[in-house]
Amino acid sequence: MNINVILFPDFETLDVFGPVEVFGKVEKSTINYYSQQGGIISNKDGIRIETQKTDNIKINDVLFIPGGGGIRKEVGNIEFLNKIKSLAEKSRYILTVCTGSALLARTGLLDGKKATSNKRAFDWVKSNSDKVNWIQQARWVIDGKYYTSSGVSAGIDMALGFVSDCLGDEVAEQIAFRVEYNWQRDKLRDDFWKQ
């Protein structure tokens, strides 16, 4: 399992590193971090992390797109959107967390597909595309090769669900156990959509 994590300025910390914790526990997985220009990418939590340029991506297995405050700028970044679209078309799976689905929606690749997003930013997310079948009540949603999750922590549940789908439930259970995480296995249960 080869994971390409896409970063941009002001990404949401746990959107990225919750799922990364899960992916890193999969045997023989490799995780690489990319951004449009490469170099150091920082966010509001004081994190400064090294990335490579998206042009350097060679293996298109799992494309991972987090959300965060910075997404509001990136949905207007045409060059970046074109790159994401091209990468997503080539990738075996595409996973988004939180408002990462808004970015993916802007590429048009979610047109006619089911997807979800952060419950606190749902109206804004929907405003990015009226061609997506936005599902409000879901921890995460699967449509073909596209996995989209609700806000922040939901990414961990989805990552475990993804591992379960790819490698079996036992592998996902073992990872959750090792990281002492109370995995919410039911992707339809959503404690955050109403409020």
Add this chain to the structure above:
Amino acid sequence: MNINVILFPDFETLDVFGPVEVFGKVEKSTINYYSQQGGIISNKDGIRIETQKTDNIKINDVLFIPGGGGIRKEVGNIEFLNKIKSLAEKSRYILTVCTGSALLARTGLLDGKKATSNKRAFDWVKSNSDKVNWIQQARWVIDGKYYTSSGVSAGIDMALGFVSDCLGDEVAEQIAFRVEYNWQRDKLRDDFWKQ
């Protein structure tokens, strides 16, 4: 709230970034990342993050120590232990996640105090000090200014508990809600200790 995050090679990803997600949502919080030598610190999940030297720490408010595979080497790093001890003595609060408590125990500062740690590495953790009152069944443990949590994901619950203790339950609840996290509020409930 000023958080000094201590990093070392092969730190555990979610040990750090779960709590960081919580701290970053506290108003006017600042989070800085330090290591013994400063510079880029990397781990097995392919993360390469910039840090400053621990010598640069000026404000000693909250000292945060994660765990991870790298701890097994650091418990024998006398210079690092002395630095951690000196920083912990000056800090208002010290929080550890997972095997981070083994490092803190090696400084002697937990002697006679209650503490917990990762449930999969508990025997190894205990072997680092027989003067600590190790509590096996707990999500997190508080003794004076020392907060120690169980493995990996438990750090998120403890971080929310810490915010609740410092700033009130409503602030912690709001943060959990914003990041769509099902907070396990009961620090005595431990689903992972027996197995």
